[in-house]
Each structure stands twice: as structure tokens, then as C-alpha cells.
Amino acid sequence: MSIALVILAAGKGTRMNSDLPKVLHPIANAPMLVHAMQAGTALAPERVVVVAGHGFDAVQSAAEDFNEEVVVVEQKEQNGTAHAVEVCREALKDFGGDVIVLFGDTPFVRAETLKSMVAAKAENAVVVLGFEAADPGKYGRLLMSGDQLDRIVEFADASDEERAVTFCNSGVMLADRETLFSLIDDITPNNAQGEYYLTDVVGLARQRGLGVTAVACEESETLGINSRTHLAEAEAVFQARARQELMELGVTLQQPDTVMLSFDTVIGRDTTIEPNVYFGSGVTIESGTRIRAFSHLEGCHVSRGAVVGPYARLRPGAELSENVHVGNFVEIKNADVGEGTKVNHLSYIGDATLGAGTNIGAGTITCNYDGVMKHRTTIGDKVFIGSNTMFIAPVTVGNEAMTGSGSVITKDVPDAALAIARSEQQTKPGVARKLFEILKKKKQKRALENK
Ligand code: UD1
């Protein structure tokens, strides 16, 4: 049976206390909406519909960034979860399969869980995802009789007896399109909140004699985010899961709790990540590398055998070839670094191309910005750059060339040449001793005056 994914994301999220629509708050550097959309891809949906309201344009563009084919429908007034599904009626009218409803603020439902709902659908008209809540709070309560789900009661409408139930509604619901919309037709807002509750689908289906069941999942999967506190908890859940997955894939994390990963971080096996490393979005690390402590990586690619850090910063567009070494207090941005090249200490390499087998001395800086425009530095293979060389870009250094320490290189250096650009040394015999004597006398005189 083909599946359409409907993601409800029109709510304001008042408790976030934010100008940003709730579903765009990031977890692991991706909007929570994208996590929800990603969760749904496990079912290979034929169609994806996102319901947006608050911050419509921003939500639409985030959804489209993740999936070009998404249909984003507008829910101008948020009259409840059933009303939110109702506004998708038009977008789904020619769709002949099952519809699964997810919430944009419930981003962590696992693929296996969604698949077990699909399996349960074989015997039931409606399948709801529930969980045993440690603290059921204001969640809707699932009222079961045997393996059938009779009704969902919202907290606001529940009796004390019903509130004592700990099996709760996650919000995820699966039904075929026709049944779902025909049940929605019968929903009224006669309840404590005056809203159209999607949860009423369950009781209405039972009244029609249809089978309804609930599938249970872990509470961590259904974490609904309503506040910054929940957002931080969600981040922790994501990080714990992502670290666990990496370790299962053969990556060593020496101190897992201190490593921050992004939604899209890719790390190959037999790589070691030392403590306190931050992976921003867009990082791919090949196998057999080592990322040493306190490094910050973002939008970069690190090839096999490379060693990065400690205290290194790789910014967007940093491309390290195999066996490159990037050491402490080195920043690399928008630069290709050739195989086996070393930039080991205190350097800034920005808008540059470095060849293979080159050694960049401590304190080297590519001066890429003239105050208005950015310019490129190109350095060849097997070059030796003396410590504290400044490259005033645009500038090119040929293969097997050298620069003298402390040089300010403003002109191109041909292959095999040595460039030195610094003032010549003057050596004055005995002058240091005389200077010391003069200074010491001054100091004595001052001490006497202050007595
Ligand atoms: C809902 C469920 C509740 C469940 C809980 C789980 C209903 C009536 N209640 O309650 O049983 O335990 O989720 O987290 O479904 N939304 C819209 N348009 C609307 C209303 C909501 O798009 O008009 C979206 C929200 O942006 C959010 C999601 O639907 O992503 C859930 O809405 P919310 O108001 O948070 O529902 P709860 O009261 O938490």
C-alpha cells in the first residue's frame, strides 16, 4: 500500500518564547521539522504534505530545502489537529493509499516503529502510536479494551480515573485516506478546548465498528518539544543516539558525551574522535583518521589517514586530502590541502590551494581579504614555507619552492625558487652589553630617588 506522510507544523509554540516558528528550532543543526520529515522517509512515502501556519514562508522553505517535492499547505487558523489534517484534503484527494500523520514537534519516531504501525494496519482501520509515560502530564490518554483502542481522551476532558491511565497518545496516526477523511467529517469541537481533535477519529471509528489498535514505542521516540527545556532534552536524545550509531559503525569516541554531532555528520570506521570535538553541519570524515581534542569542524571533508587538531578549526570548504596533518590553533577555510601536506601550528589558510607533500611553517597566514574582496593563494607541491610567512593574495608559489621565515610574499614565486622578503639583519658588536649597563644604572638611580 502506498503511503502519504502528513506532518502537522502550523502551531505557534508559545512556550518556546521565540520569534522563530517552533518547528524551525534546530536539533543537531537541522530544524526539528526536518528530523520529522527524515523519520517519515523510512516508509518511502509517495507524497509528503506539511501543514504550516505560523511563519508559513520560513516553514515552507525549510521543508522544500529538505524535499523539493513536498506539498506545503496553509492552515490559517489553528483550530486543532483534526482541522490541520482537514486542510490537506485537497492535496490528497487523488491519493489512493494510507495516510500517516506525524507532528513536526515530535521529531524522533524510529523507522522500526513506523513500520510496526504499518504491519498493525493490516488488521485494523486505524493505528495509533502510544507509549507508557513515566510522567503522563497533559498527554492524551489511550483507553484500551484488550488489543483494541476504544477512545482517546484529551487531558483537559479526562476524568480523574482516565487521568490515572499512563498509556499515552504520541500523536502519530495511520489510516487509509478515505476512512480518515470520512471520520474527520464527523468531528465536532464540543470539548474543553473548543478544538477539532484528531484523536476523536478513534472513538468515531469504533462506533462504526472499525478495528482500531495502538502500537507502543519508547517514550524517548515521542518526545514532544514545547519549550527550550524540551529542546535541550531532544538535543541530548539525538546526540546519544547518533553517538551510539557511530560507535556501532566502528568509530571510536574516547569520551562520547563530549562529542557534538550534526544531523548529517558522516564518519568512516576506524576513525578516532578524541574528547570535546564539535561537528557542525556538512562534515564528512573518511576512515582511519584521527580528530584530536577540542577541534571544531563545519562544512568540510577529511580524507583517510589525516590527523586534525588538537584545537584545530576546519571551516566550510576545507578539503583535506589523504594523510594531511592539521595541528593546534590552525584555521582552514575554503581551501584544498594536498596529500600529505602539513600545517601543524598557529596558521590561517583561507581561500587557498596547497599542493601535495608541502610543509607550512608555524604562524603562516594567507592574507586573503583586502578589506573589500577575497583573493586566492596557490602553493605547489613539495614546497617549504618558512615560519611566519604572510601571503598577500592573490599570489602563487610554484613547486619545490621555499620562503624564508618572516617573509611577506606579495609577488609570485616560481618553481624551485627561494623567496625572502624581510629587512636585512644588522649585527652591532658589544652594543647589547653597553645597553644593559645604561639600563641598570637608570634603574639604580630611580631606586635611590624613591627612598
Ligand atoms: C496532541 C494530542 C494529544 C497527544 C499530544 C502528543 C490532539 C487533540 N491531542 O496534543 O493526544 O498526547 O499531541 O504530543 O491531537 N497543529 C497544527 N494545527 C493545529 C493544531 C496543532 O498544525 O490546529 C500541530 C502543532 O503545530 C503540533 C501538533 O499539531 O506540531 C500537535 O499540536 P499540539 O497543540 O501541540 O497538541 P497537544 O495539545 O500537544
Ligand code: CA
Ligand atoms: Ca504538543
